[in-house]
Amino acid sequence: MKVFRLSQTELDSMVQGWSQNRRVYRPAAGRQQSAQADCAPGWERVAGSSPLTVATGPSKTSVKTFLFPQPETMQTYTLKSSDPDKGLLKEPEKTTGKQIIVGLRPCDARSVKLNNLPFREDPFYQASLARTVMVGFTCNTMCATCFCDQMGGSPMGTEGLDIAISQVDGTMIAEVLTPAGEELIADLSLTPAEDSDINALAERRKDCPQADSAKLDALKSRDLNKLYGAPVWQALGESCINCGACTFNCPTCYCFDVQDEVVRGQGRRIRYWDSCMFPLYSLHTTGHNPRGQKMQRTRNRFMHKLKYFPDRYGPFSCVGCGRCVQDCPVNIDIREVIHDLLAVE
Amino acid sequence: MISYLPYPVRINEIKVETEDGNLKTFKLVFENEAQRKAWKHVPGQFAMLSLAGQGEIPIGIASSPTEEGHLLFTVNRAGKVTTALHQMHTGERMGVRGPLGNGFPIDTDMKGKNIVIIAGGFAVTTLRATLIYLMEHRQDYGKITFIYGARTPGMLLYQDELQEWAKRDDVDLHITVDREAPGWDGLVGFVPTIAGQVAPSPGNSVALICGPPIMIKFTMPPLEKIGWTDDQVYLSLENRMKCGEGVCCHCNVGPTLVCKDGPVFTRTQVKKLPVEY
Numbered sequence: 340m341k342v343f344r345l346s347q348t349e350l351d352s353m354v355q356g357w358s359q360n361r362r363v364y365r366p367a368a369g370r371q372q373s374a375q376a377d378c379a380p381g382w383e384r385v386a387g388s389s390p391l392t393v394a395t396g397p398s399k400t401s402v403k404t405f406l407f408p409q410p411e412t413m414q415t416y417t418l419k420s421s422d423p424d425k426g427l428l429k430e431p432e433k434t435t436g437k438q439i440i441v442g443l444r445p446c447d448a449r450s451v452k453l454n455n456l457p458f459r460e461d462p463f464y465q466a467s468l469a470r471t472v473m474v475g476f477t478c479n480t481m482c483a484t485c486f487c488d489q490m491g492g493s494p495m496g497t498e499g500l501d502i503a504i505s506q507v508d509g510t511m512i513a514e515v516l517t518p519a520g521e522e523l524i525a526d527l528s529l530t531p532a533e534d535s536d537i538n539a540l541a542e543r544r545k546d547c548p549q550a551d552s553a554k555l556d557a558l559k560s561r562d563l564n565k566l567y568g569a570p571v572w573q574a575l576g577e578s579c580i581n582c583g584a585c586t587f588n589c590p591t592c593y594c595f596d597v598q599d600e601v602v603r604g605q606g607r608r609i610r611y612w613d614s615c616m617f618p619l620y621s622l623h624t625t626g627h628n629p630r631g632q633k634m635q636r637t638r639n640r641f642m643h644k645l646k647y648f649p650d651r652y653g654p655f656s657c658v659g660c661g662r663c664v665q666d667c668p669v670n671i672d673i674r675e676v677i678h679d680l681l682a683v684e
Numbered sequence: 685m686i687s688y689l690p691y692p693v694r695i696n697e698i699k700v701e702t703e704d705g706n707l708k709t710f711k712l713v714f715e716n717e718a719q720r721k722a723w724k725h726v727p728g729q730f731a732m733l734s735l736a737g738q739g740e741i742p743i744g745i746a747s748s749p750t751e752e753g754h755l756l757f758t759v760n761r762a763g764k765v766t767t768a769l770h771q772m773h774t775g776e777r778m779g780v781r782g783p784l785g786n787g788f789p790i791d792t793d794m795k796g797k798n799i800v801i802i803a804g805g806f807a808v809t810t811l812r813a814t815l816i817y818l819m820e821h822r823q824d825y826g827k828i829t830f831i832y833g834a835r836t837p838g839m840l841l842y843q844d845e846l847q848e849w850a851k852r853d854d855v856d857l858h859i860t861v862d863r864e865a866p867g868w869d870g871l872v873g874f875v876p877t878i879a880g881q882v883a884p885s886p887g888n889s890v891a892l893i894c895g896p897p898i899m900i901k902f903t904m905p906p907l908e909k910i911g912w913t914d915d916q917v918y919l920s921l922e923n924r925m926k927c928g929e930g931v932c933c934h935c936n937v938g939p940t941l942v943c944k945d946g947p948v949f950t951r952t953q954v955k956k957l958p959v960e961y
Contacts, residue, residue: 413688416736426736426777427692457931460686563938567958594933597926601737608739613926613934620934621924621960624763629923629937629960639936639960647939 341521342537343529345504345511351390353527354441354474358385363439364405365391366398379404385441393442396482397660401590402447403454405440406467409611413463413597419604428608433466439523441474446487446660448475448499450590456652457593463610472519475500481548484661486674489550492658495543507539514540558680559649566646567638571679575641576634578669583614585663585671586640591656594620615639641676686929690734690779691719693755698774701758703838707806708770709746709758712780723783725749726790727814728892728920728948731782732928733757733769741765742925742943745783746809748816755780758809758841784928785947788814788892788918790821797890798826800883802903804833804875804895808841810920811894815849822854829884833860833875833899837868858882875899880906892918904951914951921947921954921961937961 345353357363363385364378377384381400385391414428451473458464478485478494487494497503501520504513512532515521532540558566586592596613599606613620616637621630630636648656657673664672697711714720725731725745732740741763747756761770772778788794788810799818803811811832818825830849834840840859850857860871860878871878875895883891883906891912893900900919907917923935923942930944938958940946 414690418737426779428690428734428736428779430689457933460929461931462685462687465685564956564958567938595926595931596934597740597932599737599739606737608736610926610932613932615933623922623924624766635960642938643933643936647936650939 341515341524342532342540343513343515343524344532344536345513345529347390347511349529350504350511353524354385354391355387356527357439357523361437361439363441365440365442366393379408391441393476395480396478396485397444397446397662398442400588401660401662402440402443402451402473403590403593405438405471406451407454407458407464407593407595407612408467409595410609411463411611412607412609414608416606416608417604418601418606431607435470437470437472439472439474443473443475444660445475445477445494445496445498445500445503446485446492446658447590448473449487449492449496449658450499450660452499453591453652453654453656453658454593456654472501472523473499474502474504474520474523477503477505479506482661484664486550486659486661488548488659489555489674489677490655490657490659491552491555493544493547493549495547505540505543507536507543510536510539512536512540554681555655555677558645558655558677561646561680561683563646563650565683566680567642569680569683571676571683572634572638575671575676576632576637579616579633579637579671580669581616581618581633581636582668583616584666584668586614586616587612588662588666589657590660590662591644591658592640596620615643641673641680644673645677645680686927686931688781688927688929690732690740690781691723692716692777693780695772695774695776695778696754698772701841701843702806703836706761707758707841708761709756709841710769712755712757712778713753715777720753723755725783726787727817728787728810729783729785730810730928730947731755731757731780731784732925733759733765734779734781735765735768735772736779738765738768740779740781740926740928741769742784742922742928744810744813744920744947746812748813748820750817750820756813758806760806781928785943786945788948789890790814790817794890795824796826797888798828798884800829800831800889800891802831802875802879802883802891802893802895804899805835805839806841807894807896807920808832811892812842812845814892815855819849819852819855826888827856827884828854829856829858829882831858831860831875831879831882833862833873833878835862837861837865837870856882874902876902876906879903880909883907883910883912885910886912886916890916890918892920894920914955917951918948919951919954921949923961 693712935942
C-alpha cells in the first residue's frame with residue numbers, strides 16, 4: 340500500500356485532473372442540486388476547480404445510486420409489427436468508462452461490499468462495480484445518528500475504498516489501497532507520507548470508537564421465530580407509516596421491482612428500487628398477501644437487516660450510516676430496535 | 685453469472701384445458717436450436733414467462749424433461765401478464781427464462797421409493813411433469829399413487845392423459861371431483877378424504893403435495909394418522925417473484941427465498957419458517 344501526504348490544492352488539482360477525461364462525482368455541495376449535476380439527487384459531477392470539501396457525516400443520498408442505479412435497463416425490444424424482431428428481448432447497450440466517486444464515507448464504501456453478497460452473480464451490479472473507483476473521506480466526527488462502529492465498521496474504515504483520505508492533526512493523508520486506486524495516481528508526483536504521518540494515522544485508527552461486536556453478534560444466533568414473534572413489532576408497526584423513506588435512503592437496501600415500459604412501440608424492461616414497506620411488494624395475483632399488515636412489513640425490513648441477511652450471508656445488512664434514523668418521519672430508530680431485540684430471550 | 689435475458693420461443697399450440705376457459709396450456713418451442721439443447725430442467729422447477737411490453741410471471745413447468753423439443757405451461761388467467769398471454773395466438777413470439785428453483789428430489793430422496801402424488805386444482809401442473817418423468821423411469825421407483833381432485837369434471841386438467849394413465853397397471857390413479865356431476869362415474873369427495881382412504885403406508889415412501897393451502901392443511905392429518913412424517917412430505921410454495929434468481933428479495937419467507945431455495949420444501953422445512961407465503 341502506498342501512502343501520500345496531500346495538500347488541499349493537490350487534492351483539488353488531482354480530482355480536477357481526473358474529471359478531464361472521466362466522470363467524477365461528489366456529494367452535492369448545497370441542498371440544491373445544480374442543473375449540471377448529471378447524476379442522481381444528492382450528488383453532482385465534478386466540473387471546474389472548486390475546492391473539494393465534504394460536509395460532516397454521510398452524504399444525503401447513498402452511493403448505491405452509482406452501483407445499482409434506478410431505473411436500470413435490463414432489456415430493450417420493439418413492438419412494431421413491421422419489425423421481424425418484434426417482441427425479441429435484447430441486451431441493452433453497455434455503459435462504459437470509469438466513474439470515480441469522491442468524498443463518500445467509510446459506511447457507504449462498506450455498503451458496496453455488503454450489497455455485493457446478494458449481487459455477486461448479478462451482471463449489472465458487477466459491470467457497475469468494475470467501472471467504479473471509490474475515493475473516500477474517513478470521518479473525524481461521528482454524527483449523533485452515526486453508529487458504524489456498532490455494525491462492524493469504523494469512522495476510519497477503508498473497506499471497499501480504492502483510496503482513503505484522512506485528516507490527521509491538520510495533515511491530509513491518502514492511502515492507496517487497490518490497483519484501481521494506484522491507476523488513478525499513476526501519473527502524478529505526490530509526496531510520500533512521513534513515518535510520523537503513518538504512525539499518527541495508525542494512532543487515530545486505534546483511538547476510534549469500537550463497539551463490542553460480540554454483543555451485537557449475539558443477535559445472529561438468536562432463534563429466528565423468537566425474534567419474529569417479539570412484542571417489539573406491534574408497537575413499531577403501529578408508528579411506522581410504511582413510507583419507505585428508510586429503504587430508499589438506505590445504502591444496503593437492495594431489493595428491486597421489474598417493469599416493462601413502452602413508448603411509441605419501443606420498449607424496455609427496467610428494474611428500479613422497490614420497498615418491502617409497500618403492500619404491493621408481496622401481493623399475490625389472487626389477492627392473498629403474506630405481509631398484508633403494516634406491522635408485518637415493518638418487521639420484515641428490520642428482520643431482513645438483522646437476521647435474515649446475516650443468516651444467509653454472514654454480516655448484518657446495515658452499515659450504521661444513520662440515514663434511516665435521520666429521515667424517518669415518525670422517529671423510528673434502528674438502534675432502539677436492535678436494543679429491544681437483544682433483550683428477547 | 686445470472687442472465688436475465690429470456691430465450692425467445694414461439695407458441696406452437698394452445699389448448700383450452702377447463703370448462704371455464706380460464707386455464708390454457710401453451711406449448712412453446714425454442715427459436716434457437718442451441719438454447720433448446722442447453723435447456724435442462726427437473727420436474728418441480730419453474731420458469732419466467734416473458735411477454736415484451738407486459739412483464740414476466742413465474743409459472744411451474746408442466747412438461748417433463750423427457751418430453752423433448754418443447755415446453756408446456758398451463759396458465760390460469762388471473763392478472764395482467766396471464767390475461768395478455770391468454771389473448772396470444774399460435775405462432776407468436778414470447779420469452780422463457782429459466783429453468784429456476786430446485787424441483788422435486790427425483791434423483792435423491794425419491795429414488796427407489798414409493799411415490800404418492802397428491803394434487804388439488806390447477807396446482808397439478810408440475811406434478812404432471814413429475815408423473816410423466818416417473819413413468820419414463822419406472823424401474824427407478826416403487827409403487828406410484830396419483831391422487832388428483834378438482835371442483836368439477838370439467839375443471840380437471842389434462843383429461844385425455846388422465847384416461848391414458850388410468851389404463852396403466854403400474855400407476856395407481858385416483859381422480860376425484862368435489863361433488864356429484866352428470867356423466868361422472870368416478871370418485872366423489874375432497875382430496876383429503878380420498879387421500880385418507882387410498883394413501884399407502886409410509887414405509888419407504890415420499891409424498892408430493894401441491895394444491896390450495898386449505899387442501900394441504902386437511903390432507904396432513906389423515907396421512908399423519910397412518911404414520912407419515914413431515915420429512916417425507918414435499919410441498920411447493922408460491923410467492924410473488926420478480927427476478928427468480930434469489931436477488932430481488934420479493935419472495936422471501938423469513939431468510940428463505942422461495943425462488944432460489946425452493947419452490948420445493950419438505951414440510952419439516954416449511955414448519956420452521958414464519959408463515960409468510
